[in-house]
Amino acid sequence: MSDKLYGLMAEFDSATELVDAANAVREAGYTKTDAFSPFPLHDIDEALGVKRSILPVLVFFGGITGLMLGIALQVFVHYIDYPLNVGGRPYLSWPSFVPPSFELTILVAGFTAVFGMLFLNGLPRPYHPVFNVSRFALASREKFFLIVEAADPQYSYDETRGFLEGLGPQEVFDVPE
Amino acid sequence: MRDLKEIQLSMQPPMVQGDHNYGTVSDKIGDVTLKRRTPFHWFIGFGIAFMIAQALLFTITVLLARGIGIWGNNQPVGWAFDIINFVWWIGIGHAGTLISAILLLLNQKWRTSINRFAEAMTLFAVACAAMFPLLHTGRPWLAAYWLFPYPNTMGVWPQFRSPLIWDVFAVSTYATISLLFWYVGLIPDLATLRDRAKDKKFKFLYGIFSWGWRGSARHWHRYEIAYLLLAGLSTPLVLSVHSIVSLDFSVSQVPGWHATIFPPYFVAGAIFAGFAMVLILTIPLRVWYNMKDFITDTHLIYMGKVMLATGLIVVYGYAMEAFFGWYSASQYEVFMIKNRIWEGPYWYMYWLLILCNGISIQFLWFKRFRESAFWLFIISIVVSIGMWLERFVIIVTSLNRDFLPSSWAMYSPTVFDLSMFIGTIGFFFTLIYLFVRFLPIISIFEVRTLLPEANVHGHQQDFDESVLEVEYTYDRTDPPNK
Numbered sequence: 001m002s003d004k005l006y007g008l009m010a011e012f013d014s015a016t017e018l019v020d021a022a023n024a025v026r027e028a029g030y031t032k033t034d035a036f037s038p039f040p041l042h043d044i045d046e047a048l049g050v051k052r053s054i055l056p057v058l059v060f061f062g063g064i065t066g067l068m069l070g071i072a073l074q075v076f077v078h079y080i081d082y083p084l085n086v087g088g089r090p091y092l093s094w095p096s097f098v099p100p101s102f103e104l105t106i107l108v109a110g111f112t113a114v115f116g117m118l119f120l121n122g123l124p125r126p127y128h129p130v131f132n133v134s135r136f137a138l139a140s141r142e143k144f145f146l147i148v149e150a151a152d153p154q155y156s157y158d159e160t161r162g163f164l165e166g167l168g169p170q171e172v173f174d175v176p177e
Numbered sequence: 178m179r180d181l182k183e184i185q186l187s188m189q190p191p192m193v194q195g196d197h198n199y200g201t202v203s204d205k206i207g208d209v210t211l212k213r214r215t216p217f218h219w220f221i222g223f224g225i226a227f228m229i230a231q232a233l234l235f236t237i238t239v240l241l242a243r244g245i246g247i248w249g250n251n252q253p254v255g256w257a258f259d260i261i262n263f264v265w266w267i268g269i270g271h272a273g274t275l276i277s278a279i280l281l282l283l284n285q286k287w288r289t290s291i292n293r294f295a296e297a298m299t300l301f302a303v304a305c306a307a308m309f310p311l312l313h314t315g316r317p318w319l320a321a322y323w324l325f326p327y328p329n330t331m332g333v334w335p336q337f338r339s340p341l342i343w344d345v346f347a348v349s350t351y352a353t354i355s356l357l358f359w360y361v362g363l364i365p366d367l368a369t370l371r372d373r374a375k376d377k378k379f380k381f382l383y384g385i386f387s388w389g390w391r392g393s394a395r396h397w398h399r400y401e402i403a404y405l406l407l408a409g410l411s412t413p414l415v416l417s418v419h420s421i422v423s424l425d426f427s428v429s430q431v432p433g434w435h436a437t438i439f440p441p442y443f444v445a446g447a448i449f450a451g452f453a454m455v456l457i458l459t460i461p462l463r464v465w466y467n468m469k470d471f472i473t474d475t476h477l478i479y480m481g482k483v484m485l486a487t488g489l490i491v492v493y494g495y496a497m498e499a500f501f502g503w504y505s506a507s508q509y510e511v512f513m514i515k516n517r518i519w520e521g522p523y524w525y526m527y528w529l530l531i532l533c534n535g536i537s538i539q540f541l542w543f544k545r546f547r548e549s550a551f552w553l554f555i556i557s558i559v560v561s562i563g564m565w566l567e568r569f570v571i572i573v574t575s576l577n578r579d580f581l582p583s584s585w586a587m588y589s590p591t592v593f594d595l596s597m598f599i600g601t602i603g604f605f606f607t608l609i610y611l612f613v614r615f616l617p618i619i620s621i622f623e624v625r626t627l628l629p630e631a632n633v634h635g636h637q638q639d640f641d642e643s644v645l646e647v648e649y650t651y652d653r654t655d656p657p658n659k
């Protein structure tokens with residue numbers, strides 16, 4: 001084990017234990033914490049104090065961008081750059097511009113949702129200190145993990161370790177940097 | 178009086194059967210992919226599909242060398258197999274998005290174990306569909322300038338007032354968003370495979386494609402938001418795609434095409450055909466890969482019910498088409514209906530269609546047929562044929578006798594029409610076989626949320642904790658499905 005630690009990690013068997021432990025950790029005043037589970041847990045957001053993501057706002061503006069793009073493209077093509085009289089229809093025949101604009105709205109909003117999520121999550125990130133714990137491979141399978149980072153102002157190795165062990169985990173691991 | 182649990186169980190039968198925990202779920206689904214030895218039946222199926230796909234390759238080669246004259250299209254039947262097959266495949270694709278998006282928003286838990294391969298089916302079906310209009314242009318690389326708006330040296334643009342361009346936008350958006358949806362759903366499962374793979378090569382590949390996913394609570398939080406938003410975006414998208422496909426027809430003035438009922442009628446038909454294809458794929462798959470624990474009989478029964486409901490909407494559409502033809506009091510419309518149903522040369526196609534889509538689904542009213550995987554499979558195949566016939570009836574019988582009797586002509590497909598269609602079926606199943614071998618066919622992390630132990634203090638971990646839901650949870654010590 002190297003001297004410098006990224007943090008301390010506790011392993012739990014069930015989702016309920018993880019949420020209870022996360023609540024205890026938050027109440028003890030730790031802020032730089034994270035939990036890992038093999039499927040999404042709603043109660044953990046509250047337990048860890050995860051703030052609501054800004055993603056929906058980004059997606060909204062992504063959609064607006066797509067809409068504007070669609071309208072601008074068609075107005076440019078049929079009204080400004082190459083006005084073409086087809087059967088006496090007006091150049092700005094906007095009802096027929098609706099379907100492509102709608103599709104572009106969805107397209108850009110969808111891209112924003114996916115790549116915004118990955119960007120905000122800091123992915124792709126093939127390496128992360130938590131992977132140094134060999135048991136952590138089970139986080140994508142059946143086990144639940146809670147980590148307190150060494151960067152936490154309240155962190156001190158012995159105290160935090162003792163505190164985590166008091167929460168009834170399977171085991172507490174040192175997470176090397 | 179029955180107790181609450183019994184009522185709950187009868188309302189929402191368990192979606193996972195057998196004794197499972199997070200680990201066994203991960204193993205059972207993951208092992209299909211991670212097992213070193215490929216089962217023998219996979220090679221047989223893949224081999225057959227791959228051989229049939231060669232017919233597609235051959236046809237495309239001949240088509241590009243000699244032009245679309247090798248098809249049976251003529252005047253006035255300028256649209257034939259190419260558009261029939263396009264609409265057929267696009268329709269099949271709709272069930273995937275319906276299952277993954279609309280049923281997610283409706284909080285239907287039974288979608289969980291079928292959404293993954295239904296989405297894969299969507300992607301592959303859209304790939305098959307897109308080939309037809311692209312190749313119908315003869316030389317697709319020269320068609321780009323009127324399909325996509327890019328500043329070209331000729332200074333011309335696509336005509337955005339044409340439904341055909343709407344179609345380009347709708348189908349390409351649909352393909353892209355379906356791909357994103359499918360891939361986002363795969364990320365946590367690829368991380369599971371990465372952590373379980375023994376083979377270095379696969380560990381590396383799954384590692385790359387899972388983007389370093391580690392299941393952090395903050396990541397899950399954004400992930401769920403992104404997934405729900407994608408579902409919300411896909412829902413109007415999927416409805417718009419087949420509506421726009423139907424506008425290709427209904428915006429024109431050809432009798433038999435020019436009908437306001439087309440968009441909803443096409444969308445219902447798409448879902449109908451899509452569920453039939455999902456059943457065709459599911460029923461053998463769950464037996465071959467022993468997935469009956471996750472794809473239970475309840476799933477099949479529900480899909481049968483959706484098929485019945487959408488099938489009835491489609492039959493209503495047929496009735497309305499006939500009614501509109503008569504009620505329009507236009508001699509061309511009246512003639513079209515007569516021509517289609519009894520006077521014309523293709524009358525038998527119409528009655529085959531009614532037999533396949535109208536009569537066959539009536540069996541689904543009966544429990545005996547709904548609960549039998551065998552009969553569901555047979556009915557699904559019949560429905561798939563019926564939906565193909567529907568497009569044939571709409572397209573060919575409307576065109577072959579249009580306004581001027583002097584320009585009437587019969588249509589019959591050439592061998593290349595047939596080989597291209599059959600070739601795409603082979604191509605579709607080739608892709609399905611590759612998918613089944615290399616990616617998890619069922620969403621592992623979502624199945625985990627279905628297990629009773631996934632409930633924290635009795636809270637269900639759905640995407641949408643609806644207030645409408647009957648709040649009841651199993652005692653943690655109870656076996657879940659007895």
